[in-house]
Every structure is written in C-alpha cells, then in structure tokens.
Amino acid sequence: MKVRVKFSKEGAMKFIGHLDIMRYFQKSIRRANIPIAFSGGFSPHMIMSFAAPLGVGVTSSGEYFDMELTDDSLSSKEMEDRLNATMAEGMKVISVRQIPDGKASACMSLVAAADYTVTFREGKEPSVEWKNGQLEAFFAQDSIEILRKTKRSEKITDIKPWIYKLELRGDKVWMQLSQGSVHNLKPELVMEAFAKFLGIELEPFALMIHREEVYADRGEEEVRQLVSLEALGDVIA
Incomplete structure (x- = not known):
C-alpha cells in the first residue's frame, strides 16, 4: 500500500536542507513504528520519495512525500498521531492519504x-x-x-x-x-x-x-x- 504524507516546515526548521529532511523523516518513521517497506539487495533502504525539494530558508505548509507500507493495519489518524509524536518544533504532519500503487501516481512526477x-x-x-x-x-x-x-x-x-x-x-x-x-x-x-x-x-x-x-x-x-x-x-x- 502506498500513502502520501503532507507536512509543514516552519520556524528554525526552514534552515534544514532537503537531504537532512529526508534523513529526519527516515528516523521519525522508525520511531513512530510505521510499517514502511524496504528495497531489496545488499543495501536496503526505505521506499519513499519527496515531491519537490524546498529551498533552504523557505517555510511551507504544503510539503509532501510518498512511502510504501508493508500492510494496511494503521488508519490515517493513527499514522498522523504517531508521526507527530516524534516531530521537532517547526515540523508537523498534516495528513496521511492512501494513493494508487504504481509509478504514475508518484508525487515527484506529478x-x-x-x-x-x-x-x-x-x-x-x-x-x-x-x-x-x-x-x-x-x-x-x-x-x-x-x-x-x-x-x-x-x-x-x-x-x-x-x-x-x-x-x-x-x-x-x-x-x-x-x-x-x-x-x-x-x-x-x-x-x-x-x-x-x-x-x-x-x-x-x-x-x-x-x-x-x-x-x-x-x-x-x-x-x-x-x-x-x-x-x-x-x-x-
């Protein structure tokens, strides 16, 4: 199952670059115990992709990333609450939505x-x-x-x-x-x-x-x- 996460980035977090934001969410997903899927091979990584990199110094209330889950055991509200419990000041998960499987629905290409x-x-x-x-x-x-x-x-x-x-x-x-x-x-x-x-x-x-x-x-x-x-x-x- 694929889901799309919408989040905001405000305050001092605007000075954190895109690559560090990616690492930040990877750690948050682990802490929140979200059942994210991993790629195969010798160096497995979380299957997730971000929509549009945000420039350093720019705030936002409409950022997105997609991730693939291994099961559908959690509701949108449960995932939102779990992720927000791990967020630092200036970061907030606004919504989690299920999206169609397949590359055509990937946020980066849309x-x-x-x-x-x-x-x-x-x-x-x-x-x-x-x-x-x-x-x-x-x-x-x-x-x-x-x-x-x-x-x-x-x-x-x-x-x-x-x-x-x-x-x-x-x-x-x-x-x-x-x-x-x-x-x-x-x-x-x-x-x-x-x-x-x-x-x-x-x-x-x-x-x-x-x-x-x-x-x-x-x-x-x-x-x-x-x-x-x-x-x-x-x-x-």
Missing part, C-alpha cells in the same frame, strides 16, 4: 504548480511605491524577461507563461507558479523581475518566502486543472 506567499522583511521593502497597481501592471506585460542562470549557461528567458497567477494580498505578494521537471520557476526570480520593473534592486535577504500548496495538473493539453497532491489520496479509516 508536481506541476505551487502557491507561494512572499513578504518583505521589516526595513527592506522597496524604496519606491509598489502597492498602488504596480504589481498588476507588472503582470499585465506581454512578456517578463529575466537573465536566467543555469549550471551550464545563462540566457534571457520569458517567464510570463510560467506565472499562472500573481496578486497583492495586503502587504503580501501571492503567486501561483509552474513547478516540476519541465518548467520550475522560483518565486525569487519573479520578485527579481518585479524589482527590475520598479527600477530598483532588492536588498540582500529582503524576502521571506512561504510555500502554501503543491499541485498536480489533471487537465488536458492547454487547459490546466490543478489539484492539490493531498486531494489525490483517500483517508484510511
């Missing part, structure tokens, strides 16, 4: 989009007016070009098609971005392009970023139908 909220640290807001329709004007452009750097090269890229939604919510910038293996857009790049539109440069460490949710796309061709990874599973009674 990731298509994510919601983010971005706020400015106190004293590091833009030095120019940016709340009076500026964000709307920025998003209304036909194209939004940035210098995108990769390990091999850097080139001018139009990121507008990868920004699905962008709006001001109070003092926060909320955005829904393309994610996954094909087009993976970081919120930092969107804010960098917005700063360029305003004619300024962001101060170092000016942004606080929170990932709210991660989605799969159940639509066809050019019509997106985003569904949270949690909604693709069923509660185990």
Whole structure:
C-alpha cells in the first residue's frame, strides 16, 4: 500500500536542507513504528520519495512525500498521531492519504504548480511605491524577461507563461507558479523581475518566502486543472 504524507516546515526548521529532511523523516518513521517497506539487495533502504525539494530558508505548509507500507493495519489518524509524536518544533504532519500503487501516481512526477506567499522583511521593502497597481501592471506585460542562470549557461528567458497567477494580498505578494521537471520557476526570480520593473534592486535577504500548496495538473493539453497532491489520496479509516 502506498500513502502520501503532507507536512509543514516552519520556524528554525526552514534552515534544514532537503537531504537532512529526508534523513529526519527516515528516523521519525522508525520511531513512530510505521510499517514502511524496504528495497531489496545488499543495501536496503526505505521506499519513499519527496515531491519537490524546498529551498533552504523557505517555510511551507504544503510539503509532501510518498512511502510504501508493508500492510494496511494503521488508519490515517493513527499514522498522523504517531508521526507527530516524534516531530521537532517547526515540523508537523498534516495528513496521511492512501494513493494508487504504481509509478504514475508518484508525487515527484506529478508536481506541476505551487502557491507561494512572499513578504518583505521589516526595513527592506522597496524604496519606491509598489502597492498602488504596480504589481498588476507588472503582470499585465506581454512578456517578463529575466537573465536566467543555469549550471551550464545563462540566457534571457520569458517567464510570463510560467506565472499562472500573481496578486497583492495586503502587504503580501501571492503567486501561483509552474513547478516540476519541465518548467520550475522560483518565486525569487519573479520578485527579481518585479524589482527590475520598479527600477530598483532588492536588498540582500529582503524576502521571506512561504510555500502554501503543491499541485498536480489533471487537465488536458492547454487547459490546466490543478489539484492539490493531498486531494489525490483517500483517508484510511
């Protein structure tokens, strides 16, 4: 049986990198006595996979990993309670859902989009007016070009098609971005392009970023139908 675990990562835990988070959950699963399955061979390992690595310094209330269990003896509530009993401050298991078996349902391959909220640290807001329709004007452009750097090269890229939604919510910038293996857009790049539109440069460490949710796309061709990874599973009674 395969299950999907949704968890949050807040507070000081935001400084823990992805590989250490993987090791953290491996230990938590052992402590919680969850009947996780192991691979075969000379070096068996837990059969689990994470949806989308979270950058260091970014908080989240919508992180996911899948794991394979050897039996169905535990309910969703029992697994949630057992895992939360092992969690450190800043980490919390939100839900456990059963998902279909097979590679097609793996969270890593399903990731298509994510919601983010971005706020400015106190004293590091833009030095120019940016709340009076500026964000709307920025998003209304036909194209939004940035210098995108990769390990091999850097080139001018139009990121507008990868920004699905962008709006001001109070003092926060909320955005829904393309994610996954094909087009993976970081919120930092969107804010960098917005700063360029305003004619300024962001101060170092000016942004606080929170990932709210991660989605799969159940639509066809050019019509997106985003569904949270949690909604693709069923509660185990």
